[in-house]
Amino acid sequence: MKYELTGDTLTFQGRQLHRICALVDLPEIGVKAGDLGGWIEKVENLSQEGNAWVADEAKAYDSTLVTGNALLKNHAVAFDQTLLTDNVVVSDYAVISGEAEIRGEAKVSGGGLVTGVSLLANKAQVSEYAQVVDSSVLDEGKVLDSAQVLNGSEIRNQAIAFGNAQIRNGSVLSDEALVYGQAILSGVEMYHQSQVHGNAKVAAPGSQLFDNVNINGNTVISNAVWIHGQVKITGDVMIDKRQEIKGDFTISSQAQMESFYKWGVINESVKALPESHQADGKALLDLATKTISALSPQMQELALNNVQKQFDTLAKAHNEQMEIHHE
Structure with missing residues (x-):
């Protein structure tokens, strides 16, 4: 065993918590045998294995488990069905609750809150x-x-x-x-x-x-x-x-955004052109792209309307050719 529950108790959120006391040295976290730790509700909250520790005024209760080399310290609190494991550090006034799992080398500090079905890893x-x-x-x-x-x-x-x-x-x-x-x-x-x-x-x-x-x-x-x-x-x-x-x-500006919408319409117009007019359509689009982007939003609006008219002309020419072909 690396710790024991002392006779020092505290009622917190309706639970009776017990301060812990180290029975062995834990040099990796600076704890010596006889040092007092934080508060837990029962031994199931803190593993007797590894360097896991609840320090200072930190509290672990309900079905929380602090295991591995996890450290809960300062005024941090872990409760409900939470898991702190591996090399995590939860400090300051942080709160871990719900079914949250804190793994790896994750850190929660300040007044951070991790709750619900959450994972930090x-x-x-x-x-x-x-x-x-x-x-x-x-x-x-x-x-x-x-x-x-x-x-x-x-x-x-x-x-x-x-x-x-x-x-x-x-x-x-x-x-x-x-x-x-x-x-x-x-x-x-x-x-x-x-x-x-x-x-x-x-x-x-x-x-x-x-x-x-x-x-x-x-x-x-x-x-x-x-x-x-x-x-x-x-x-x-x-x-x-x-x-x-x-x-x-x-x-x-919204005017520029509307111009971009028109670019989208024009792009669709190019895709809709028949193969015989695709080259003309793409050439027109390339030319428009190079010139219109340098214009003011107001001039872009006029230029885009003009480009659309030219695409309409291409489409009309194609339709007329199709009518002649059918005749």
């Missing part, structure tokens, strides 16, 4: 007043400040959520993705170095952001989109049409 970090509810933080993922990760979402690799960001409804942050500020993500997947910040809201299940995409300002995306490349969307832009956005450009 590898070198994951949750700190300050961040919350992880029914979600996962893996690898070197971090949830900092007052960020919230909710409803089956996942932070992995080196992705970070911080500020007052809210990640919810099965969203995934992977690679080096960042979400911060007051941003909200709902049902969205982010990869590579993509970022969502400011007051941006991407509440569009099925959406995917790749590469170096940067969504900020007061942007609102409410329909599924696939955005990749070096695209930056800022200002008061609303995207409510299902579409793919790719390239290297900035959209900073």
Whole structure:
């Protein structure tokens, strides 16, 4: 045995807890035989094996198990059916509850909360007043400040959520993705170095952001989109049409966004042209791409209307040829 329950008791949340006392030295964590530890409800809360320890004024109760080399210290609390194992450290005023599992070398500090059916593993970090509810933080993922990760979402690799960001409804942050500020993500997947910040809201299940995409300002995306490349969307832009956005450009106004919608229509027009007119259509599109992007939003609108008219002319010419052929 490495510890025993002392006669020092404490009533906490309706449970009677007992302070522990080390019976052997635990040099890896600086504990010597005779040192007093924290509080547990029963011996089932803290393994007698390994270097697992409850220190200071920390508390473990209900069906919580602290095992392996896990350390619960300061004023941290673990209860319900939680598991702290391997080399995890839960410190300060952190709270672990529900069916949460903290594994690997994960750390929870500050006033961090991990609850529900959640998993922290590898070198994951949750700190300050961040919350992880029914979600996962893996690898070197971090949830900092007052960020919230909710409803089956996942932070992995080196992705970070911080500020007052809210990640919810099965969203995934992977690679080096960042979400911060007051941003909200709902049902969205982010990869590579993509970022969502400011007051941006991407509440569009099925959406995917790749590469170096940067969504900020007061942007609102409410329909599924696939955005990749070096695209930056800022200002008061609303995207409510299902579409793919790719390239290297900035959209900073609703007028520019409407112009982009028209690009989408024009692209579909090219695809719809018969094979005999595809070359003309693609040449026209390439020329338009090189020239229109340099224009002001107002001039882009006029230019795009003109391009659409030229595509309509191509389509009309094709239809007339087909009528002559049938005659």
